[in-house]
Amino acid sequence: MRTAYSVETVRTAERVLMARLPEGALMQRAAAGLAAACADLLGRVYGSRVVLLVGSGDNGGDALYAGARLARRGAGVTAVLLTPERAHAGGLAALRRAGGSVAAAGAGEGLVAGADLVVDGIVGIGGKGGLRAEAVPLAEAARRSRAAVVAVDLPSGVDADTGQVHGAAVRADLTVTFGTHKPGLLIDPAREYAGSVRLVDIGLELPDGAVLEALQHADVARLLPVPAVESDKYRRGVVGIAAGSARYPGAAVLAVSGALRGGAGAVRYVGPAGDAVIARFPETLVSDRGPKRAGRVQAWVVGPGAGDDAGPVAEVLAADVPVLVDADGLRLADPGAVRRRTAPTLMTPHAGEAAALLGVSREEVEGARLAAVRELAGRYGAAVLLKGSTTLVAGRDGGTVRVNATGTSWLATAGSGDVLSGLVGSLLAAGLSAVDAGSAGAYLHGLAGRFAADGAPVGAHDVADAIPGAWRDVRGVG
Ligand SMILES: NC(=O)C1=CN([C@@H]2O[C@H](COP(=O)(O)OP(=O)(O)OC[C@H]3O[C@@H](n4cnc5c(N)ncnc54)[C@H](OP(=O)(O)O)[C@@H]3O)[C@@H](O)[C@H]2O)[C@@H](O)CC1
Numbered sequence: 001m002r003t004a005y006s007v008e009t010v011r012t013a014e015r016v017l018m019a020r021l022p023e024g025a026l027m028q029r030a031a032a033g034l035a036a037a038c039a040d041l042l043g044r045v046y047g048s049r050v051v052l053l054v055g056s057g058d059n060g061g062d063a064l065y066a067g068a069r070l071a072r073r074g075a076g077v078t079a080v081l082l083t084p085e086r087a088h089a090g091g092l093a094a095l096r097r098a099g100g101s102v103a104a105a106g107a108g109e110g111l112v113a114g115a116d117l118v119v120d121g122i123v124g125i126g127g128k129g130g131l132r133a134e135a136v137p138l139a140e141a142a143r144r145s146r147a148a149v150v151a152v153d154l155p156s157g158v159d160a161d162t163g164q165v166h167g168a169a170v171r172a173d174l175t176v177t178f179g180t181h182k183p184g185l186l187i188d189p190a191r192e193y194a195g196s197v198r199l200v201d202i203g204l205e206l207p208d209g210a211v212l213e214a215l216q217h218a219d220v221a222r223l224l225p226v227p228a229v230e231s232d233k234y235r236r237g238v239v240g241i242a243a244g245s246a247r248y249p250g251a252a253v254l255a256v257s258g259a260l261r262g263g264a265g266a267v268r269y270v271g272p273a274g275d276a277v278i279a280r281f282p283e284t285l286v287s288d289r290g291p292k293r294a295g296r297v298q299a300w301v302v303g304p305g306a307g308d309d310a311g312p313v314a315e316v317l318a319a320d321v322p323v324l325v326d327a328d329g330l331r332l333a334d335p336g337a338v339r340r341r342t343a344p345t346l347m348t349p350h351a352g353e354a355a356a357l358l359g360v361s362r363e364e365v366e367g368a369r370l371a372a373v374r375e376l377a378g379r380y381g382a383a384v385l386l387k388g389s390t391t392l393v394a395g396r397d398g399g400t401v402r403v404n405a406t407g408t409s410w411l412a413t414a415g416s417g418d419v420l421s422g423l424v425g426s427l428l429a430a431g432l433s434a435v436d437a438g439s440a441g442a443y444l445h446g447l448a449g450r451f452a453a454d455g456a457p458v459g460a461h462d463v464a465d466a467i468p469g470a471w472r473d474v475r476g477v478g
């Protein structure tokens with residue numbers, strides 16, 4: 001499990017550790033890890049041209065000490081000081097002793113243009129708001145240059161706690177972060193600025209209560225249902241899919257295609273697209289009598305391609321089994337009926353649907369995804385899976401939010417969400433909690449998207465077909 005903690009928690013853990021260590025030891029650990037990552041990226045340190053962008057806090061101190069280490073290995077290192085009178089004194093002295101030099105901010109753009117490596121030590125977890133005006137031209141020069149850009153702890157200008165980006169920020173190829181991931185490194189839009197992320201262990205001891213957690217292969221493998229010898233279809237779970245309409249029969253077919261690959265023992269389809277479903281998936285149990293009279297299910301999926309028919313949504317919300325509400329179902333669901341439910345409910349909006357439910361713009365949701373998913377979960381008293389390049393899953397009672405980053409932009413294709421809802425519904429029917437089903441489903445779906453796409457455009461049905469391969473990959477079989 002990968003976890004991310006708030007700045008406040010990091011500061012507390014830092015104070016505890018600092019009290020036990022000689023002065024400056026923590027910064028040396030950070031600088032050693034940073035220098036090693038820079039050296040790996042450079043390949044050949046000797047003779048390389050390294051430019052440090054140094055702000056007024058300890059983030060700049062890390063950059064200066066790492067620069068000193070690189071200078072000792074033969075790199076030509078120049079520190080560009082944004083506020084020379086406040087630059088970290090110890091770090092500056094170390095850089096000078098190692099043969100590095102110092103330049104004023106005015107010379108920075110030219111230096112960056114000719115660098116092999118730019119180290120962004122402008123600001124870290126002490127940052128407020130986007131980059132200040134004096135740093136913006138340097139960030140832009142770094143973006144234009146052919147140099148590799150390494151951010152210290154965080155790309156300067158992004159919000160560590162929320163992943164929001166207010167104004168300009170540094171775009172890094174690699175971020176070397178200390179002690180723990182910060183939420184901003186795992187949530188878009190900030191995540192996009194971070195490039196790949198390398199975590200350096202500096203000995204911080206962190207309590208329970210991460211802001212975010214990201215499942216890894218082993219975590220998902222533990223969650224996935226595996227049938228026992230004596231399992232029958234009811235023990236494995238039957239998932240009901242109430243989806244599709246005369247106008248959108250394809251949504252029903254795609255939701256069923258996801259559900260069939262999700263581990264439930266059987267898939268029951270209810271709605272007007274039964275013929276289309278059976279033609280493609282003859283193993284489906286089909287009924288046109290409405291959810292209430294469809295027979296036994298252990299979880300429902302309602303909403304994909306539902307059009308304007310609110311009846312099935314209301315019937316499903318009245319059922320005493322886990323329910324996943326997606327797409328049109330989100331618009332058709334009575335919020336009071338969702339809040340009154342005692343069995344688990346999982347809502348799965350994309351940013352546009354979440355914006356409509358919250359009464360804000362899509363841009364607002366996309367810019368502040370963590371706040372949006374928490375707000376929705378609180379308002380509806382339901383678990384919420386907010387789809388996107390970094391999918392977030394919040395439980396109904398607050399707490400740690402799950403983030404999934406296995407997705408690919410090739411997944412932004414019509415019907416891909418229908419496949420996800422069927423897959424997650426199937427995991428709900430197999431007995432996973434709403435948050436586990438949502439996050440494990442998003443993980444598999446993202447991986448399936450990668451496998452199916454492999455660098456080329458794909459349709460949603462290709463993603464569904466790739467789910468078994470993703471499942472085998474996660475379980476390490478086949
Ligand atoms: N925690 C740990 O365990 C460890 C932490 N370590 C390192 O320390 C870093 C935190 O250091 P920190 O506390 O000195 O804050 P930091 O991020 O350098 O920024 C503060 C300065 O920036 C300024 N400033 C503010 N906003 C700005 C903006 N938008 N644009 C530009 N400038 C801005 C602000 O100026 P002021 O507002 O005072 O004018 C203030 O002077 C952390 O990220 C990590 O790298 C490691 O060494 C070891 C282990």
Ligand SMILES: [K+]
Nearest residue numbers: 120123152156
């Ligand atoms: K930084």
